Amino acid sequence: MPDMYTFQSPNSAIKSENGSTPRFTPNILPCRIHHDGPIDSTDRFWTPLTDAKGTYTSTYTDDSLICNGILIDLVNLDNTHSSYFRGRKLRGRRVAIPEGYTGIVATPTERVSQQPVKNSSAEDDVAELEEPAKVLEMQGGFDDIMVWGHEVLPAADDPYVKGIEEWVRFAETMHGTPAPVSK
Incomplete structure (x- = not known):
């Protein structure tokens, strides 16, 4: 059976200087990377940058921005x-x-x-205690994700885009309280 996890609030060491939880932007790349762990320098491989206006101050040609020999993410007008x-x-x-x-x-x-996780099924009304859940420690949060595609923008039917934009609403509809029907 796979491990069970529970969330734990961030400890004070995770808070940034201004007292808030760090914010991230996850990037979903259209490739498989056979590595699961830290690397020495992420700047060498992936460096998307923007300033407060969403523009760049370095020189660029075509749709490429080269800064210190590294190709950088560009925000287009659209x-x-x-x-x-x-x-x-x-x-x-x-x-x-x-x-x-x-x-x-x-x-x-x-x-x-510290609290045991209860496992109950539709067939069995008796809840049995599972092994204790491991703790997931929050490192930060995000408000949006970047979904990338090769040469083309990810369309509305992309599994990640669809999962966030459609399936969350679908799950709310399935599990939410039905609205009263007016006659």
Whole structure:
């Protein structure tokens, strides 16, 4: 059986200087990277940058921005993004997390929750105690994600775009309280 996890509020060490939780922008790349862990320098491989206006001060040619020899993400006028990864052009779009939801970046720990998790099924009305859930520690949050595609923008039927824009609303409809029917 897979491990069960529970969230734990961030500890004070995670708070930034201004007292808020750090904010991130997850990037979903159209490739498989056979590595799961930290690397020495992310700047060498992936450096999307924008300033407060969403513009760049470095020089660029065509749709490429080169800063210190690194190709950088560009924000286009239509609020799409372009970048290059290992020589291939990527085009991306931001997908907002629906209102009422929060994106969380968390890491698993070996700590165990103090409260046991109950497992109940439709066939069995008796709840049995499972093994204690491991703690996921919150590292930060996000309000949107960047979904990237090779040469083209991810369309509305992209599984990640669809999952956020359609399936969340569908799940709310399925599990929400039905609205009263007026006659």
